Amino acid sequence: MRRFDPTPLYRATIGFDRMADMLDRVLATDVQAPSYPPYNIERTDENAYRISIAVAGFSADDLTVEVKENALLVTGRSTEDDSDREYLHRGIATRAFERRFHLADHVRVTNARHADGMLHIDLARELPEALKPRQIEISRDTTKLVDSATQADRTAA
Numbered sequence: 001m002r003r004f005d006p007t008p009l010y011r012a013t014i015g016f017d018r019m020a021d022m023l024d025r026v027l028a029t030d031v032q033a034p035s036y037p038p039y040n041i042e043r044t045d046e047n048a049y050r051i052s053i054a055v056a057g058f059s060a061d062d063l064t065v066e067v068k069e070n071a072l073l074v075t076g077r078s079t080e081d082d083s084d085r086e087y088l089h090r091g092i093a094t095r096a097f098e099r100r101f102h103l104a105d106h107v108r109v110t111n112a113r114h115a116d117g118m119l120h121i122d123l124a125r126e127l128p129e130a131l132k133p134r135q136i137e138i139s140r141d142t143t144k145l146v147d148s149a150t151q152a153d154r155t156a157a
Contacts, residue, residue, distance in 0.1 A: 022102060036093060036095070036097055037053055037054050037055055037076070037093075037097055037099070038053075038054045039051060039052060039053040039054065039099065040052045041101075044122075047124060047125040047126070048122065048123070048124050048125075049107075049122070049123045049124075049125075050120055050121065050122050050123070051072075051074075051101065051120070051121040051123070052118050052119070052120050052121075053074060053099065053118065053119045053121075054117065054118060055076055055114070055117060055118065055119045056092055056094075056117040057078065057080075057092050057093070057094035057117075058076050058078060058094065058114075058119075059079075059114075060114040061079070062076055062077055062078055062079055063075070063076050063114065063119055064076075065109065065112045065119075065121060067103070067108070067109055070102060070103045070104070070105065071100055071101070071102055071103065072100070072101040072102075072103055072109065072121070072123075073098065073099075073100050073101075074097075074098070074099045074100075074101075074119065074121070075096075075097065075098045075099075076096060076097045076098075077096050078094040078095070078096065080094070103123070104125070106125055106126055106127055106128065106131070107123055107124070107125045107126075108123065108124060108126060109121060109122070109123055110122045110123065110124045
């Protein structure tokens with residue numbers, strides 16, 4: 001089992017303790033993470049992402065997408081009753097699932113749509129105005145220079 005030591009990060013950074021804790025949690029989790037249902041995560045733009053989850057056999061009513069405390073939780077519960085069917089082979093799994101994704105600060109879900117057996121969840125990173133780069137104007141305090149020059153003239157006279 002691998003262990004991440006965040007101590008060097010703490011010496012040189014401020015406010016990244018949540019990220020170090022998250023890295024530690026990810027590295028400490030079991031390597032055999034659940035693989036059902038399969039999914040893709042793609043970057044669609046500089047600040048936009050899409051999670052696509054294969055949900056064959058689930059209707060839109062069987063799926064829930066919930067965001068809570070920087071975590072995206074996708075759950076699927078099949079409501080179809082298969083008791084009257086007799087399968088000779090059943091290869092399409094419709095078992096219940098729960099898939100959790102940790103979201104960075106300022107990432108929000110913008111859209112979720114179900115089409116052709118896929119659930120697509122669009123996300124966008126939206127930085128607040130306070131966090132965007134801004135130019136700080138440097139003021140020139142000329143009164144101090146004038147006062148010291150005036151005082152130098154007085155002492156010379």
